[in-house]
Amino acid sequence: MTQDLKARTKNFTLDCLALCTKIPKSREFDSIVRQLIRSSSSVGANYRAANRAKSDRDFINKLKIVEEEADESMFWLEILLEINLNNIENIKTLINESDELVAITVASIKTARKRL
Secondary structure (H helix, E strand, O other), rough: OHHHHHHHHHHHHHHHHHHHHHHHHHHHHHHHHHHHHHHHHHHHHHHHHOOOOOOOHHHHHHHHHHHHHHHHHHHHHOOOOOOOOOOHHHHHHHHHHHHHHHHHHHHHHHHHHHHH
């Protein structure tokens, strides 16, 4: 599961980056694209950090960051879906993936809290 989620979070970042290259260049879109790149890349990076946690509390704290960043990514994707008429199916797929990543992360946090 760890390797699967590691690959999934990395692919989420790569897929968001690929989407961002297709977004029109404008002042309005640039701000959203920068935010999406930042939050989506943080999902994978912090998931990797969580797997190197020194304790259950550290693991939970790092997973909370993953949860927050995946949720923020979902927000920016939803904004893009509402204001951009292109790449709709791609954006919907990424929204679904970010939603699943949030759900998996929340479940992992609950499991880790039970160990404390």
